[in-house]
Amino acid sequence: MINILKSLNFGARREKVIWITLGSMLAIPFFAMYLMGMMNGDGLQKMTPSFYFASQMMGVIFIFTCFGIIVLAGLLVAGDGGDKVINYEIMAGHSRTKIFAARMLAGFLWGSVLTFLLMILPLGYFTLLYGWGLETNPKEVLLRCLLAFFPILRFCAFNMMLASMMRSAGKGIALGYVSVMITALVNSILEDMFRLDLIYHTSMTNAAFLITSQNARNVVMNGKTVALYDTAVTADMVYVTIGVSLAFTAAYLIIAYVHFKKKDRD
Amino acid sequence: MSETIVDVKNLTKQYGQQMALDGVSFQIKKGSIVGLIGPNGAGKTTIMKIMGGLAFPTGGELEMYGATDEKGLNHARTRMSFMIETPYEKEKMTARENLEKQRLQKGIPDKNRIDEVLKIVNLQNTGKKIVKNFSLGMRQRLGLANALMGKPEFMVLDEPINGLDPEGIVEIRELFRKLNREENITMVISSHILSELSLLCTDYIFINHGKIKGVFTADELKQACSEFYRINTDNNEKASAILLQHFGIERIETMEDGSLRIYDGLEKMHEISKALYENGIIPVELSKNEVNLEDYYMKMVRE
Numbered sequence: 001m002i003n004i005l006k007s008l009n010f011g012a013r014r015e016k017v018i019w020i021t022l023g024s025m026l027a028i029p030f031f032a033m034y035l036m037g038m039m040n041g042d043g044l045q046k047m048t049p050s051f052y053f054a055s056q057m058m059g060v061i062f063i064f065t066c067f068g069i070i071v072l073a074g075l076l077v078a079g080d081g082g083d084k085v086i087n088y089e090i091m092a093g094h095s096r097t098k099i100f101a102a103r104m105l106a107g108f109l110w111g112s113v114l115t116f117l118l119m120i121l122p123l124g125y126f127t128l129l130y131g132w133g134l135e136t137n138p139k140e141v142l143l144r145c146l147l148a149f150f151p152i153l154r155f156c157a158f159n160m161m162l163a164s165m166m167r168s169a170g171k172g173i174a175l176g177y178v179s180v181m182i183t184a185l186v187n188s189i190l191e192d193m194f195r196l197d198l199i200y201h202t203s204m205t206n207a208a209f210l211i212t213s214q215n216a217r218n219v220v221m222n223g224k225t226v227a228l229y230d231t232a233v234t235a236d237m238v239y240v241t242i243g244v245s246l247a248f249t250a251a252y253l254i255i256a257y258v259h260f261k262k263k264d265r266d
Numbered sequence: 267m268s269e270t271i272v273d274v275k276n277l278t279k280q281y282g283q284q285m286a287l288d289g290v291s292f293q294i295k296k297g298s299i300v301g302l303i304g305p306n307g308a309g310k311t312t313i314m315k316i317m318g319g320l321a322f323p324t325g326g327e328l329e330m331y332g333a334t335d336e337k338g339l340n341h342a343r344t345r346m347s348f349m350i351e352t353p354y355e356k357e358k359m360t361a362r363e364n365l366e367k368q369r370l371q372k373g374i375p376d377k378n379r380i381d382e383v384l385k386i387v388n389l390q391n392t393g394k395k396i397v398k399n400f401s402l403g404m405r406q407r408l409g410l411a412n413a414l415m416g417k418p419e420f421m422v423l424d425e426p427i428n429g430l431d432p433e434g435i436v437e438i439r440e441l442f443r444k445l446n447r448e449e450n451i452t453m454v455i456s457s458h459i460l461s462e463l464s465l466l467c468t469d470y471i472f473i474n475h476g477k478i479k480g481v482f483t484a485d486e487l488k489q490a491c492s493e494f495y496r497i498n499t500d501n502n503e504k505a506s507a508i509l510l511q512h513f514g515i516e517r518i519e520t521m522e523d524g525s526l527r528i529y530d531g532l533e534k535m536h537e538i539s540k541a542l543y544e545n546g547i548i549p550v551e552l553s554k555n556e557v558n559l560e561d562y563y564m565k566m567v568r569e
Contacts, residue, residue, distance in 0.1 A: 007371035014359060080356075085367075088354045088412070091318040092372055093343035095336070265320040 004089060004102035008076060012110060018075055025068045025115065028061055029122040049123040050133025053141050054229045058122075059212035065119045066204060069152065070159050070176035073111040077103045078163035078172050087265050100260050104160060104253060111156040112149070119152075120145045136213065140231035147238060148210040150245035155203035157249040161256040167266070180204070200244045210241065268295035271420060271452060272317070277326035279312050279476075286312045288476040289326070294454060294469075299446055301467035302456040303563055309476040310456040311350060314422050317454075318348045347418035349426060353409020357398040361389050361408050364397060365415060372416050383411040386441065402429030410438065420452040421445075427462060435459070439466055464559045472566045479566045487562070495532060498525040498551035505547050512541055519565075525551070 012018055033047050052058055080086040089099050123145070132138050162179070163172025183202050190196045199209045213229035272294035279287040287309045294300055302310045315321040316328060319339065327334055330342040356364055365380040384390040387407040392400075397408065406429050413421055427435045439462060445451040457463050463470070470487050472479040499505045502524050509515040509528060517529040531538065535552065542549055 003371055003373040007367050010367050010370055011356065011359075014363065016358075083356060084352045085354055085356060087318075087320055087350070088348070088368075089371060090320055091343060091346075091348040091350070092416070093340045093346075094371075095340050096319075262322075264315070264322060 001094075001098045001102045001105075004094060004099060005106055007089075008080075008102065008106040011079065012076060012106070015075060015079065018072060018110070021068050021071045022114070022118065025065060025118045026121070028064050029057075032057055032061060047126055048130045048133030048135075049126040049141070050135040050138070052122060052126055053211070053231075054133075054135035054213045056212050058119075059208055061122075062119065062207060062211055065115055065152075066155060066180060067177070068118075069111045069115050069156050070173055070180070072115065073107045073156050073159040074163040074169040074172040074176060076107040076110050077160045078167060078169045081163075081167040082169065084266070090265065096261050097257075100164075100257050103164070104157075104256075107160045108153065108156060111160070112153045115156075116149050116152050119148075134228070136229050136231045140233055143233045144210045144231060147233065147241050148207045150242050151203040151206035151210070154245040154248045154252075155207070157252040158203065161252040164256040165259050200240055203245065203248070206241060206245065210237070268297055270294070271296050271331055272454075273327075273329040274313070275327045275329070277313070277316065277328060278324045279309075279316065279321065280324040285476050287316075287323070290473070290476070290478050291326075292471055292478060292481055294452060296452050297446070297450050298468045299442065299453045299455065299466055300469045300471060301463040302454055302471050302473065303460065303463065303566075304456075304473040304479075308473045310473060311424055312476075313473075314348065314350050314424055314454070314456070317346075317422055318350055319343060320350070344416075345418060346420040346422065347413040347416055348422045349409045349413045350422070350424045353405055354412040355397045355405060355408055358396055360394055360396055361392045361400075361411070364408060365411060368412050368415050374416060379415060379417075383414045386414060387411045388437065403431060403434050406430055407434070407438075410441075418451065420454075422454045424456050425458070426455060427457060427459060435462060442466060460559045460563055472563065474566065487559070493532060493554060493556050494519075494527045494529045495535060496525055496527055496551060496553045496555055497538075497549060499542060499547045499549050501547050502526055504545070505542055505549075508541060508545055508547070509538065513538060527555075 029052075047057070078086075080089075086099070090096060123141070158179075159172065159176040162175045163169060166172045166175060183204060187198050187202065187205060191198060198205045200206050213231060217228055217230075270293050272292075274290060274292050277287050277290040278285065290309070290313065302313065304310050312321065316323050317330065328339070330339055331345065333339050333342050354364065354368060356367065359367070361384060362380060365383065366377075369377070369380060381390065384392075387410050389404065389407050389411060392404070397405065400408065406426065410423075410426060413423065427438055430438060442453060442455075443466065446453060455463065455467070468484050470480075470482045470484070472481075497505060502520070506518055506520070506526055509518060509526075509531075513531050513534060515528055515531045519527040519529075521527060532554075539549055539552055
């Protein structure tokens, strides 16, 4: 399995699309700051991490992170499917279980861990530049971000399942994008028409709930009016987020594994 | 006696209603070069895919290096290499990068092996050219290079000389002979270029419509591709009856143009032509010929 991982990493490092995706994910927060500054007429917006979180900017950028996860998951899991290179891993004598495990691990490492780090990286460099800020509690925000890793894992697993079953990175990515759109549309309809409060039903709503702020109240601090946001994390949030995310992740992996293990390869 | 490294017993593969393989049985001995011959859709690639683990048989048994279970077959495959349908290639990588990826995947510690196999297949000067810009022949060579990376004991090659120019075909043929002779590598090769197979193979398996039509050694095939007499008369039907009744010749084949081929009694041609004449049959043509591999193949696949 380690050999397959090495081979996958070797290929991933030479895949231009992966570097473009990662570069985009790094650049988007700065681009967002610039746009915000342009809209406010202040030039480049000086964004503390607290404001970054409180202004929903992190939540907005998370959408782009999801697109990045779709691309990375698709390429790592099924990038070798279109050109049949994955067939040669089977013919080399590796068990299908090991091939599957290696690809899923590579997909998780690049698609979940790396994108998660890129998602929270702005918090780090904004803190270095401007300090934390006033609007939110840093420990609570960090805990929410860490919890958000689990729905990201679930989202990554879903897209890896799609790519694996489609046997093509392109098809998996396309289907991933379509599923995001449909999920967003259905959620919007359910929330608007039936006043349903969807949090844990999908990975995106779960992550969005965690990394967006709720319940702001205005207080006066040092002669200035500051909006303070409620970022408290309850025990329920922790247990349900982790439990539901891991359960769905396991389900997606099992479905993908059974399909990979039992089906003939073209 | 050579060790049997592959033993296929009554292998079947069904796709929906279609029987891609129907009770196929054969053995492959160590050190042989086996030509797998059949038209498109005969089942050649299906057999190779099952051997490679890409497809699962519907019935029957596959034994390789004494193993029949999944774990054992996977272990057997570590001693083998395959080139089935598309060769191993990442189009956006160079030849060297492709081989490096393969080297990592197979856990081959020696980096110099890449230079060795590139030299063997004559791709050592491709430099930074990516595979997308390779000719078909170059891609085939890269596929062979990948197949040679792990120093396999047994190679399964699906049309390995496809796309090669005549010079390349000769080079690859000599390479296969050398690998077989010097390193005792066993090979199964499918090809439509029957003349090339006849220069290379020690054994032949004919397959059509998912069934084995014949299994021959090179010597047996040489005998089967034997001499015959072509007879054309003004009444071939009557001539055929006379040959059977008077001379006991049973191996008579009626060709599409109505002429007869006889494979037995070749030493009695003088008596035969006399008997035909005495029975009022005028021989228009009486010539000695030889069946080549292509003729034999056409005969086999028509059956």
